[in-house]
Amino acid sequence: MNLRGALLIQTFLTLLLGFGVMALGISLAGHDAGLALGAMFRGAFGSWFALTSATLPRSVPLIILGFGFALAFRAGALNIGGEGQFLAGAIAATWVGLSAGSLPPVVAIPSLLGAASVAGMLWIVVPVWLRARFGVLEVISTLLLNFVAAALVSYVVQGPLQEPLGIYPQSDLIATSARLSLLPGTRLHGGFLMALALAGGGAWFFSRTIWGFRLRAVGDGPRAARITGRLNADRMSAVALLLSGAIAGLAGGIEIAGVTRALYQNLSPGYGFTAIAVALLARGHPIGILGSGLLFGALAAGAGAMQREAGVPAVAVHVVEAVVIVTVLLADRVTRSRRAEVSGA
Amino acid sequence: MTRRFGSVLALRGVELLLRAGEVHALLGENGAGKSTLMHIAAGLIRPDTGSIDVHGRPTDLHSPRDARRAGIGMVHQHFTTVPALTVAENLALARGVAPAEWNRGAVLSHPLIQRLQHGLGPHRSVESLSVGEKQRLEILKALVGGQRILLLDEPTAVLAPAETEELIAWSKAFAAEGGSIVFITHKLDEARAAADRVTVLRDGSVHLSGPISDHSDQDLASAMIGVTEPDSDSVICSKSPSHRELLVAFKNLTFSDHRHTLPKPDDTDTAFHVGEGEIVGIAAVEGSGQRELLHAIAGLIAPAGGSGELEVTGPVALVPEDRTTEALILDHSLVENLVLASGADAPWIRSWGRISWDEARLATRRLLQEFDVRAPGPDTPARALSGGNQQKFVMGRALSRSPRVLVAENPTRGLDLHATAAIHARLRLAAAEGAAVIFHSADLDEVLELADRIWVVARGRVTEAPSGDREAIGQMMLGVPGTRGEP
Numbered sequence: 001m002n003l004r005g006a007l008l009i010q011t012f013l014t015l016l017l018g019f020g021v022m023a024l025g026i027s028l029a030g031h032d033a034g035l036a037l038g039a040m041f042r043g044a045f046g047s048w049f050a051l052t053s054a055t056l057p058r059s060v061p062l063i064i065l066g067f068g069f070a071l072a073f074r075a076g077a078l079n080i081g082g083e084g085q086f087l088a089g090a091i092a093a094t095w096v097g098l099s100a101g102s103l104p105p106v107v108a109i110p111s112l113l114g115a116a117s118v119a120g121m122l123w124i125v126v127p128v129w130l131r132a133r134f135g136v137l138e139v140i141s142t143l144l145l146n147f148v149a150a151a152l153v154s155y156v157v158q159g160p161l162q163e164p165l166g167i168y169p170q171s172d173l174i175a176t177s178a179r180l181s182l183l184p185g186t187r188l189h190g191g192f193l194m195a196l197a198l199a200g201g202g203a204w205f206f207s208r209t210i211w212g213f214r215l216r217a218v219g220d221g222p223r224a225a226r227i228t229g230r231l232n233a234d235r236m237s238a239v240a241l242l243l244s245g246a247i248a249g250l251a252g253g254i255e256i257a258g259v260t261r262a263l264y265q266n267l268s269p270g271y272g273f274t275a276i277a278v279a280l281l282a283r284g285h286p287i288g289i290l291g292s293g294l295l296f297g298a299l300a301a302g303a304g305a306m307q308r309e310a311g312v313p314a315v316a317v318h319v320v321e322a323v324v325i326v327t328v329l330l331a332d333r334v335t336r337s338r339r340a341e342v343s344g345a
Numbered sequence: 346m347t348r349r350f351g352s353v354l355a356l357r358g359v360e361l362l363l364r365a366g367e368v369h370a371l372l373g374e375n376g377a378g379k380s381t382l383m384h385i386a387a388g389l390i391r392p393d394t395g396s397i398d399v400h401g402r403p404t405d406l407h408s409p410r411d412a413r414r415a416g417i418g419m420v421h422q423h424f425t426t427v428p429a430l431t432v433a434e435n436l437a438l439a440r441g442v443a444p445a446e447w448n449r450g451a452v453l454s455h456p457l458i459q460r461l462q463h464g465l466g467p468h469r470s471v472e473s474l475s476v477g478e479k480q481r482l483e484i485l486k487a488l489v490g491g492q493r494i495l496l497l498d499e500p501t502a503v504l505a506p507a508e509t510e511e512l513i514a515w516s517k518a519f520a521a522e523g524g525s526i527v528f529i530t531h532k533l534d535e536a537r538a539a540a541d542r543v544t545v546l547r548d549g550s551v552h553l554s555g556p557i558s559d560h561s562d563q564d565l566a567s568a569m570i571g572v573t574e575p576d577s578d579s580v581i582c583s584k585s586p587s588h589r590e591l592l593v594a595f596k597n598l599t600f601s602d603h604r605h606t607l608p609k610p611d612d613t614d615t616a617f618h619v620g621e622g623e624i625v626g627i628a629a630v631e632g633s634g635q636r637e638l639l640h641a642i643a644g645l646i647a648p649a650g651g652s653g654e655l656e657v658t659g660p661v662a663l664v665p666e667d668r669t670t671e672a673l674i675l676d677h678s679l680v681e682n683l684v685l686a687s688g689a690d691a692p693w694i695r696s697w698g699r700i701s702w703d704e705a706r707l708a709t710r711r712l713l714q715e716f717d718v719r720a721p722g723p724d725t726p727a728r729a730l731s732g733g734n735q736q737k738f739v740m741g742r743a744l745s746r747s748p749r750v751l752v753a754e755n756p757t758r759g760l761d762l763h764a765t766a767a768i769h770a771r772l773r774l775a776a777a778e779g780a781a782v783i784f785h786s787a788d789l790d791e792v793l794e795l796a797d798r799i800w801v802v803a804r805g806r807v808t809e810a811p812s813g814d815r816e817a818i819g820q821m822m823l824g825v826p827g828t829r830g831e832p
Contacts, residue, residue, distance in 0.1 A: 208700055213685075220674050221670065221674030221677070223667075224673060225685070227665045227671045
């Protein structure tokens with residue numbers, strides 16, 4: 001069978017399984033699964049408002065974070081710290097956004113997004129250094145820094161960046177000139193266009209440029225990349241991780257500038273982790289990430305509606321995420337061992 | 346016995362009778378089905394049809410454990426010991442007992458088993474063992490449960506001549522005491538030296554079987570490869586020696602990396618040269634420093650601390666040792682594998698680092714045609730090709746860049762006779778066209794056959810072999826006292 005077709009079918013079955021397991025769980029818990037799924041669909045796609053103000057804005061961070069994860073993933077490195085880098089980017093963006101009142105948007109917005117990217121990259125510098133110097137697994141170091149970032153957000157919203165009255169644990173709203181907007185009357189913001197551009201540009205980068213090709217080579221065959229391709233695989237993975245961090249930071253900045261306009265605790269409902277499922281479901285392909293990001297954005301948007309209308313806790317949608325991750329990894333494993341048997345013959 | 350892998354019939358109606366007290370040679374080219382047959386006997390895979398009788402009783406082997414219980418031990422082509430553990434721990438693992446009980450029972454006190462243990466202190470870590478010692482440990486592992494049937498899958502592939510002789514002598518002694526051995530090889534002289542009876546497999550069927558003394562080498566060879574082919578003519582270099590330019594020159598090189606201090610490929614003051622049109626073969630046992638030397642000539646690693654002198658007139662192309670992990674990315678297509686090896690100056694690289702895949706595909710198609718690689722097209726994954734075609738692709742890729750120096754490590758490992766002949770012809774042609782060819786092969790006969798001159802690398806020292814005498818070179822490879830390989 002054609003490989004791409006097989007992957008599409010596999011992806012579709014994976015999703016079917018995920019939704020099936022969630023529906024089963026909902027029924028077993030004594031709820032009406034049909035009602036819940038219907039409410040979910042309406043909450044995500046049922047109206048122009050649902051689409052532009054619930055689904056799409058939630059997809060934006062997932063697409064961008066998913067692409068960031070994929071960039072490192074395809075170069076053979078695992079950045080599990082997207083959540084932390086997202087928060088680091090959000091802190092930097094808030095700081096710039098609060099002091100950008102006198103600047104015109106053409107200066108304020110790029111500075112805010114630039115600061116967010118730099119902060120995201122800085123948040124992954126230590127894991128990259130530990131990996132290069134001591135061989136510390138980046139899976140663990142990036143994961144642990146997520147908790148540090150969450151604690152840092154708690155600190156700054158009760159300290160340096162707290163709103164002037166000092167009552168609520170959150171920042172003031174950022175300057176109007178630093179905000180992203182797009183469609184009046186909806187919550188859709190310019191970050192959506194950036195997500196589209198990133199996915200399109202990423203697809204082009206991986207398939208059409210020698211740099212993207214080399215990153216893939218390092219990920220798919222590190223020894224061959226080193227010996228036949230004469231590439232410095234360690235350095236390329238390090239660069240991929242740094243870029244991955246910068247992109248996650250950018251997502252944090254876009255969230256501040258486009259959606260929340262202020263920093264507070266629990267800013268992210270776990271976008272950094274959901275993005276891993278987004279990227280895995282798409283096998284790291286940027287255009288696929290666009291699709292799976294929209295899907296998981298819809299899932300997040302529909303979850304609220306499901307809770308309101310059917311009384312099913314919104315966290316039930318995490319079942320889909322979990323099933324997707326486990327199934328994709330398992331399918332990958334099976335394909336690999338089957339291939340090994342064929343070439344072993 | 347019949348076994349199918351997908352659409353490939355690996356074995357069809359094969360029968361093998363192994364008697365108590367014999368060494369039975371199993372001959373055949375790569376892909377003939379030898380390993381498949383042995384994997385069935387070792388319980389690793391199950392036949393589609395057919396049965397196994399052990400000591401006259403039908404026996405169902407569902408797993409390697411079943412096979413071990415039935416008294417069958419297998420030594421695989423690749424080492425299966427755990428490098429980080431000690432000898433005793435590896436043996437305990439093989440027996441399925443606690444590490445402290447590794448030497449439980451009387452098995453290990455048998456004189457033949459003791460002979461295998463010579464020099465293998467139980468507390469030595471496997472990492473520190475030489476290749477020959479690891480091989481003996483593998484055999485020990487196969488026998489610690491009291492097994493009397495031993496399957497050896499190409500046991501001599503990694504051994505030096507003296508170690509091979511010792512293994513053959515040991516095998517005969519084991520058989521003389523009533524044990525049975527299946528000895529897989531594709532070398533006729535080894536089969537003859539070791540075995541009482543022989544079975545020849547070709548394309549999954551038995552083409553000859555019986556006492557080995559009843560059959561001439563010609564019989565065995567034609568059973569293995571089908572038709573006996575005339576020798577291909579070797580190409581004679583057109584340039585006379587006086588006009589040859591020196592392309593590689595080095596002396597006094599030492600190497601190191603982060604973890605180990607590697608052997609010193611050359612710590613004498615002698616200078617070594619390779620000129621245009623020359624084929625230099627490097628004879629060495631694994632891990633003697635030849636890999637570092639070849640990688641340095643190919644420009645992959647630099648000599649440590651500015652030591653020595655190394656001058657190479659490029660461009661240099663490398664045919665790496667391991668086709669499946671070093672030369673190719675198996676999941677990538679052939680065109681991607683071509684682009685992988687190309688520099689930034691390749692014709693399919695455009696401004697801004699853009700790749701013109703159409704151009705690269707065209708080049709891949711030309712390569713497939715010119716080097717007779719059997720593949721559906723440039724977009725075929727490298728994994729889908731047979732080993733021989735993969736290697737022809739790798740060789741073609743290296744040569745398509747018109748290198749002045751061609752470096753190759755084990756260029757024909759694991760290939761059948763046809764593919765080997767094709768690769769040899771390519772190496773000769775490259776030299777005839779003026780390239781300096783430097784290659785290493787673990788197979789000494791290949792070095793002797795192909796090389797104009799031979800260097801021996803032993804314990805990090807390079808020595809030019811004075812003659813093509815097989816015996817003498819074998820001794821130098823092992824650094825036997827009194828020969829020039831000894832420091």
